[in-house]
Each structure stands twice: as structure tokens, then as C-alpha cells.
Amino acid sequence: MHKDFRWKELHQKGDVSLQQKRTSLVPDALLDLEEQAEEMASSLAPGAEVDVRAKALQAVGAPPFKRFLRERRVPDLVRSKCHTLQLNIGLYCNQACNHCHVESSPLRKEMMSKEVVERCLLLLKNSPTVKVLDITGGAPELNRGFRRLVEGAAQLRETGERPDLRIIDRCNLTVLLEPGQESLPAFLVDTGVDIIASLPSYEPDQTDRQRGRKVFERSIQGLRILNQHGYGSGKGGRRLDLVFNPPGPFLPPRQQQLEMKYKTELETSYGVKFDGLLTIANMPIKRYFDYLRKKGALEGYMDLLVRNFNEDTVPDLMCTNTVNVGWDGKLYDCDFNQQLELGLGGGLSVFDVESLDDPKLQRAGILTAAHCYGCTAAQGSS
Template structure:
């Protein structure tokens, strides 16, 4: 499959593309021969950002969740059995599938391939998941964010995170504060954290879903990001409407394009501006992310030709077989097929560069993890004398205390070591 084929070009009429509910599988492969390219939406015509009424996506997302049978079933299961029980069941399902494939334990595979010991190095990146509230409810979301989630980081925890960042930055080790969610911008601590870290001279990454830029009350968000020189890493799993709306919800593509236009107008993605805009691609099917370089070329051409949009880099990430994506795979009877794909494409070189080696991840409540995936599976960093999954930012005086600790691993880790590799920083 060619790189460009990962983002199928459907035939579209002028105006809004047909929209379908999220959590459904799109068709894949090249578009029909001679298929017409989709044209720019009216609000983006001529490469200009036109004034549009700001309406929240929250109501539409909640409506979709209320009418989607899969979402309703999951909500009932969560209420009846609790998140911890469902997480354990999900892990057992992965393990059963791997055993039926005759796949080795992940740790054994690392040893067989001579991968260096999975120990934490000195932290270069402090990643904060500051809350699970989001205006979207994407079908692949590994943190199961939605407008129904209320978990949010408070000021006390945010202050402690900045204290640890300051200490780590002062010795020259820490370079980056990576802020994610949910939609992190909708947390009251986002601007406090971002501006505080920038004042320390740290790079700050905002993992942005783009539609948040159009939410009422966020009119000054783009100017804030630009003034602070914050790097924006934005989700855009395709450059055509059908795949994006299927994965991320009705109307998300149109709003995402509008958000990108706003960022470009502020200088993001423009040569010489110093304002970096990166996009994130993840597959909408049972296949691995393609090599970044080839798909980046296609993204740059298509977004420029269709909408006059420019950006700096494209990150290609594999979908992790956990949470909503695991639920989807189980419903489709494809969990074993996807895990087999991950195992067969294990890449020892990718294992040497996984993010957990130099990243400390912190949850909204201050607990500390090796990565955002482990956070969602309640697999906390382990310190001697501390109960499992209990270590928080209040238990350490320096991020250096975590150096040399064994990284927590399990059967989901195949997702980061398949193909060209996959982590929050790309391949």
C-alpha cells in the first residue's frame, strides 16, 4: 500500500462531506481511478479564515454518545462493574489472543533480540495528562476522553509539577514539558503550566485536537499559544473528511481545517516564524502507521493544494490495543489479528528508542507513570517501599530519583515497537 493510500480520497460534492457516527470502520485502499479531490469547505475557501459563529462541539458529541449503541453499552458496563474490572478483562483478552498466536511474552522477546535493559534514563521530557475532559469522544482514544469525564488537575498538583520541572531543568536534563489530555486547553491549569514552563526556558508542547480552538471562551487561545511560543502537535488522522469524521466525530474535519487556518494565520507552520506546528496521523483500520517521510510528503501536498494549509512535521503513530480501540477490536473480532500484526512486525531498533526511556508521565491526580499508556492501565512507576501504583509527584524531590528504575511493561507494549516504531514523539 502506498503511503498516500492510507488517507483515501473519496468522491465528494462541493460542500460538507457525508458524515457518519464515530467508532465505525472506514473502508481503505486507493480511491477510484480518476476520483475528484474534495474541495475546500466554504468557510476555508480561498485559503482565508472567514468569520464563523463559535458553537461548542460538546452538545453534538454528547448527542452522538447518547445514540451510539456501543457507547451506551460501554457506559452501562462502567457503571455496573467499574473501570478497574474492565481494564483487567481487557488485559486478559489481549493475553488470551497472544497465547493463541503462540506469541512470547513481550519481555522475553526483548531479551531474545538483545534489546538493552528497559531501565529509565534521565528524564528529558515531563509529560502531563492534566485532565480527561474533552469536547470530542474519538473512537481510537486510549484515555477514553469525552465531555462526560470530569477528572482535572488542580493548582496544587500543577505547582508541584512545575517545581519538579524547574529542578530538572536547572541541571540541564529536562528540555520539554508535554501537556496532553483530554483537551488540555480546557483545563484551568493549562495556561499556568504552559507559561510557567516557558518562563523556565523549556519547550512546551500542546497536544491539541484543533476543534478546541473554536470552542466558545477560547477566542484568545491561538494568540496565547503564539505569544508563548508553544509548539502545537495537532491530531489530524487524514486529509479528507470521511475518515476523520468516522474516527473523531461528525463535523470534526471541518472544524479541524478551520483550526489549522487559525494557527497558520498566527504564523504557525510558516517558515522563519519559529512557531512549530506538527500533525499526528494514526490509522483508521487494521494496519500499521506507514513511514513518516512518505506520508508527510502526501499530507503537505494535499493540505496545501486543497486548503492552503502548511505545517512543519507529520508524526505517524500506531493505535494502541487498549481502551476504546481494544473495545472496537473485540467487537469486530479482530483483536487477535491486530496483535498478530504487531508481533510479526516487532522492531528491536524501535524498542531502543521508546519514549518511556526518557519521559516521565504524570496523571491529572499527580501519580507518576512511565508513559501515558501505562497510566490508563494503572501501571504506575514502582519505587522501593512504595505500594504499587501509588507513587505521586509528592513522593519525589527530583526526577533523578526515577533514573535507573525498571520500566513497567506488559502485552500492550507491542504497539510501540511494531513497524517503524511509535511513541508520542513519532517514529
């Protein structure tokens, strides 16, 4: 009876009060973690994980990624001027999604320090080629450096030093309902932040299986809050995009058709709107790697990625125009390399360079491994 009432209430399209009594999703996420332990193989150290994936590639007859590019006569990856500064500011999260490539959860305590935050803002100021500041986590909003980063970047834009700087918050939506986050929507509006939010399905059960109990319900409430603050209107500014990733070891469908279906279902059933849908493949690293290994599906999934290689995705891979910074200030080619400890330039940090166009970065080769096939399969995921 209670569940039926809750879903009836969710389908109603009225306003969501920011002042209503709040409870945290964290206790439910901890229960999700306990259940996941039964579904996944025990985690490996990053180096061992890289080796296992390489052996899976070998088993399906595929070469290492860079050799694969050469054999296909696809130009090698070349680093260009930095267009995007991506910051993973911490691994703490109020969710524990079973596909999470950074293994975030309420148990993770890693967070970016004040010193690293300030250094990142200095590098942003010193790097005129950077047009996008992309802030991720964990749940980045729950990390102590989030608001300082956003305010500092917004100030650079307002003073004219970076008039066209785009600031992106990678939001899980449920964070908007967490106790203590009542002011978050207004803060995002005031600082001109765009939102890219995860919602792997418009079906409640599928989303909850992938992202945890109660996540769909709270995600819809979060979307309503954002809509009330002008996000997702399609009128320019306050952009709200959603992200789809498959519920199993297969590739996402065509983006355009799925976006139309999402918009119809979410507006008709729940009265919420968004601007665009991004579709990505699940990256076979960390928590999703553990899941594939437990199910005996790793080789099959790697074979799927290789067979669906699309050379048209290569020129726009994030590693060619992005610098990724970990919570501890270390530099990487992408967020995936960060999780596998494949450091940029042999282990450079934000304190080793004066700008993101520093010659040390330009000289550094782009590191690749078997997981890179995930970014080049089908429509691409980069």
C-alpha cells in the same frame, strides 16, 4: 444544498475570523458517544483489560514483551535521565474519538488540581535534565490548569533557568473554535508553545468517521487560524506538526511519503500548511481495545504488532526517558501505562519525589505488558 455550500466555503482559502459567532462541538461529540456504544464491547476494568490482551498474545503464540526482548537478545529497557515531562492534565474533551486510548469525552470531569499543577512546575524547575514539557489530555486547553502550566514553564525559560525548554500542546484543533477560546492562539504564540495536532486523514469522511462529526471541517478552520498566527511556516519557531493514525487495524504507511501527500493535499485543497507529519499505530487499549474486541479482531491485531516488531525502535521508547503524570499526580512510565493503572515505582506521585531524577524513580523498573508491542511495530509509535 447546505452541505454543498459548507464544503465550497471550506475550500475557500481566506482568513478565518476569531470573532465570528461560535458554537461548541460538544453536542455532536455526545451523539458520537451514543453511536459508539453500538460499535464497541462494554469496557473492562484496567486489570481485566490487561489480562484479556495477554491471553490474545498467548493465542497467537507470542510471549510477554520483556521475555520477547530477551529471546531476541534485545537489551532490556533501562530508565535514563528524564528528558520529557508529559502531563495528562485531564480527561475532559470536546470530542469523543473512537480510537482514543484515554477514553476522553465531554462526560469526563477529571482535571488536574491547582496543587498538582504547582507541584509539577516545581519538579520541572528542580529537574535540569528535562528539555520537553509535553501537555496532553483530553483537550488540555479546556482544563483549568493549562494556562498556568504553560505560563509557569515559559517563565522558567524566559528567566534563563530553562533557556532551551520546549513546550508542546497536544491539540485536537477543534478546540480553537470552541466558545471562550478566542484568545487561545495568541496565548500559544506569546508563550512560545509548539503544537502537535491530530488529523488522521486529509479526507473529510475518513477523519469524521474516526474523530466525530464536523471534526474535519473545524480542524481545517483551526489550522487556518494557526497559520494566520505564524504556525506551520517552516521558518523556525511556532512549530506545527500533525499526527496520522490508521483508520483500521493495520499499521501506518511510511512517514516520509505520507507527509508529502498530506502537504500537497492540504495546501492545494484547503490552503493550509504544517511543518511535519508523525505516524503512529493505534494502541490496543481502552476505546480502541473495546472496538477490536467487539469486531473479533483483537488477536489478529496483536499478531500484526508482534510480526512487525522492529528492534531499532527499542532504544528510543518513551518509557526510557519520559515521566508521565496523571491528572491526579500519580507517576507512570508512559501515557498508555497510565490508562492501565500501571504505576511507576509501585504508585509514586509527584508529592513523593523532589525532582524527576530522584533515586526513587531511577531505581524503579519499567513496567511492560502486551500493549508495548504497539510502540515497537514497524516505524514505532513512541
